[in-house]
Amino acid sequence: MADEIVILTGAGISAESGLGTFRDVGGLWSQYDLEDVATPQGYARDPDLVLGFYNARRENARMAAPNAAHRAIARLQREWPGAVTLVTQNIDDLHERGGSPEVVHMHGEIMRALCASCGHRWGWTGAMSREDTCPACGRGALVRPDVVWFGEMPYHLDLIGERLERAGLFVAIGTSGAVYPAAGFVAEAAGAGVPTIEINLERSEVAGMFDRHILGPASETVPLWVEGMLSG
Known part of the structure; x- marks a missing residue:
């Protein structure tokens, strides 16, 4: 065998x-402080910034081959x-x-969403905002990309x-x-x-x-x- x-x-x-990779000079990641866009604390402080950052990454991934x-x-x-x-x-x-x-x-996966309230995961290909709600529990303001941030397992x-x-x-x-x-x-x-x-x-x-x-x-x-x- x-x-x-x-x-x-x-x-x-x-x-x-x-x-781009984390280390690319002038790339998407280099334009942001990772503490602001890739941590649970950053999401709690400014969810619009975090969701906008991942919306851009999702669109980049969709356009890539x-x-x-x-x-x-x-x-x-x-x-x-x-x-x-x-x-x-x-x-x-x-x-x-x-x-x-x-x-x-x-x-995790940029093309999936996670409900921080009930843990439900589902496919997601478009832009994400704070107005989006979970299809399982119906709660809003807790929908986030299903990606692992720094400090998470x-x-x-x-x-x-x-x-x-x-x-x-x-x-x-x-x-x-x-x-x-x-x-x-x-x-x-x-x-x-x-x-x-x-x-x-x-x-x-x-x-x-x-x-x-x-x-x-x-x-x-x-x-x-x-x-x-x-x-x-």
Whole structure:
């Protein structure tokens, strides 16, 4: 039986689709203080600012298209004889639109809404405002993007931990290695004796933990790596 593969993707895989990373100079994130737009406290202080920020990100995601790296990972998920678990830190839907049959969104999804009152989640593609109400409980002023803000617990950590424990290979693609707990996944894998690969434009902050590095644009490196996996 083929080894199970766990893939972690970060903002770098979507950068070539036009979605900026945290570190982009002049990009969307650099125009805001993260404390104001990506924390529960910021939302409580100025919900209009936060909702406007995520409305812009949602529109950017809607206008973006999957690139060759997204499609290559989807191909690996379809054709690899063992299981391939795709975990992403990204809140866009480019993996799904690139053909991935299963995506574990540990930081939530920009195309979904969350009711802070009853916890109901549902799909959302347009602009969001304080006048919107939850379809489950009917309450307003508590609807927010279903994304994980700083200080909140990422989603699906138990599932991710289970998949890492039984993995035969861990691969991180387009991640900075600066945001935990995702940055610690390579240590978990290495501690369990799992081979690790980093595919990135440049070495991440946790590069020393990886067994192998493949450097270059994701749209070039990921398809080549996938082709090698499937033909080897």
